[in-house]
Amino acid sequence: MARGVNKVILIGNLGADPETRYTANGNPVTNLRLATDESYKDRNTGQMVPRTEWHRIVMFGKIAEVAGQYLRKGSKVYIEGRLQTNKWQDQSGQDRYTTEIIVDINGQMQMLDSRGGDSAGTGGGAPGAAQGGAPQGGGGYAPQGGDQNQGTGMPDPVDDFDDDIPF
Amino acid sequence: MARGVNKVILIGNLGADPETRYTANGNPVTNLRLATDESYKDRNTGQMVPRTEWHRIVMFGKIAEVAGQYLRKGSKVYIEGRLQTNKWQDQSGQDRYTTEIIVDINGQMQMLDSRGGDSAGTGGGAPGAAQGGAPQGGGGYAPQGGDQNQGTGMPDPVDDFDDDIPF
Amino acid sequence: MARGVNKVILIGNLGADPETRYTANGNPVTNLRLATDESYKDRNTGQMVPRTEWHRIVMFGKIAEVAGQYLRKGSKVYIEGRLQTNKWQDQSGQDRYTTEIIVDINGQMQMLDSRGGDSAGTGGGAPGAAQGGAPQGGGGYAPQGGDQNQGTGMPDPVDDFDDDIPF
Amino acid sequence: MARGVNKVILIGNLGADPETRYTANGNPVTNLRLATDESYKDRNTGQMVPRTEWHRIVMFGKIAEVAGQYLRKGSKVYIEGRLQTNKWQDQSGQDRYTTEIIVDINGQMQMLDSRGGDSAGTGGGAPGAAQGGAPQGGGGYAPQGGDQNQGTGMPDPVDDFDDDIPF
DNA sequence: TTTT
DNA sequence: TTTT
DSSP, rough: SSSSEEEEEEEESSSOOOEEEETOOOOEEEEEEEEEEEEOOOOOOOOOOOOOEEEEEEOOOOOOOOHHHHTTTTTTEEEEEEEEEEEEEETOOOOOEEEEEESTTTTTEEEOOOSSSOEEOOOOOOOOOOOOOOOOOOOOOOOOGGGGGGOSSSSSTTTTTTTTTOO | OSSEEEEEEEEEEESSEEEEEEEETEEEEEEEEEEEEEEOOOTTTTTTEEEEEEEEEEEEEEHHEEEEOOOTOOOEEEEEEEEEEEEEETTTTTEEEEEEEEETOOOOOOOOOOSSSSOOSSSSSTTTTOOOTTTTGGGGGGOOOOOTTTOOOOOOOHHHHHHHHOO | OOOOOEEEEEEEEESSOOOEEOOTTTEEEEEEEEEEEEEEOOTTOOOOEEEEEEEEEETHHEEEEEHHHHHHHHHHHHEEEEEEEEEEHHHHHHHHEEEEEESTOOOEEEEOOEEEEEEOOOOSTTTTOSSSSSSTTTGGOOOOSSSOOOOOSSOOOOHHOOOOOOO | OSSSEEEEEEEEESSOEEEEEHHHHHHHEEEEEEEEEEEEEETTTOOOOEEEEEEEEEEEEEHHHHHHHHHOTEEEEEEEEEEEEEEOOOOTSOEEEEEEEESSSTTTEOOOOSSSOOOOSSSSSSSSSBBBBOOOOSSSSSOSSSSSSSOOOOOOOOOOSSSSSOO
């Protein structure tokens, strides 16, 4: 039983196609990069300045399968999950931390694109969730150490999904 | 699968002891009256005016039992559920509507009184949430990464995912 | 100050065009009927049965104006507000209660239709939300850290906080 | 205006006393370390295994002051904010990222310790928690807005649980 | 009374 | 590093 609350609610757009892999047991795991667009008021100019926040989403179970099948780069989606920060060591042995939003059977996902194919919500509603054997993917989860992010300024608005995604 | 989102989050105090009854099938149903204290600014006086909002909560399943056992008049509690408006007829045959917050296996409840006995959260942990050897299950609590993750690169949740190492 | 939490989060579709009226002071008030689609598993047939829940939304302020202008019957929308139950008397003098979701400056609204014109979020960010030289203000959009944060240690939000560099 | 949703809701305990600093402009900024306790079911033993997740909270504005004054190591608190990941460079010039929960004027904070001194919610209502004036209809914080409100008074505050509970 |  |  949880003795606390740890909840994240996001609506945003995918920065790239989802990546789905399967565990040795055949359980699907899908990784998403999600952009939420916000803005803040510049105190000097009084103008609203756009800001894009990028989130790492990791999905498990049936919801992971549905996301892998129906979501695509640019898809708008509602996500409910929980925060989790993982500790790891980089090549130099230094402690590093990565924060992700975990979407599992306790989470929820809703496609918000009319074009989109389908939607899936969990939380008791996804019984059985039978899984087949599974393609064994390669790595793909490991975000390449993070140094690939050599942008020169603000991450681009989500409108342009051809740009690099920060971190 | 839901094609929408319907979520209510409340923190408040019970106005009376909970009332638990059982269905013909022996399933517990607990009713609560919950008060949330708020305030608004009076536009004439500029003063903050307190306001109490009362909510009807209906709980099902294990969460209903826990609430019936441990909550009491005055208990402070966190509740997550969904809105539901029921239609009924009064004595004169007129249509009437009552809006309740439903807390079932998809909801959550957290006791916030130190005095209080215990807390209960659902969503996977609740009885009935088949989880045994089933493939999907573990995903929910995916112990990927964690302090013990002493690898030299990014943690690979998928691998650890099938392991049994606590975190 | 609130001593409780009273939050509602909905994603659904309008059952009819919004209705906007104005108070004696000229403040806009918009009423919406919102449908959230859900489903539950019939315990006898094991089938998922669709269910539509209808919600009464009442919006105030700028958000009411935007909703009145851009939302239409069928529009998909994200709404964040609070529950409020109003007491009134019907013709026979009987007490009646109506539960609504209030969306004011503390709430939020997001249009989720690509067709739709615009989106509006409140919570201090709305235009007119006086923020000028006031000390507190900027905190709201605190551009602490970000790409330009080229320090050699952890980012120090407080320093950047007074800067004007976007992020 | 935000075109997305980025919301975090946490209930947990402080791992240490809050640290409050002030910007050059005199704006308070408070940092918290918050632990949320969860648990997952070990698939081999079937036992629930506890898990603690740690979160970095950064507060701005009045809420930062209140937190600095009243919260202490061990305090239980409800927090609503948004996710933000900051990029910075470590001593070796490597890109690093830190994810924080920002609690500003759009966020909320509620102390959940009875011992605790006070609570503070933002979102327009903030300053001057003075009480007194009489209820007045309409307006941004519209107490049961609408002409149909023919009640005989506001419902009683939750403090007195011996009073009748409305409807 | 909506939507996919 | 918290809490029950």
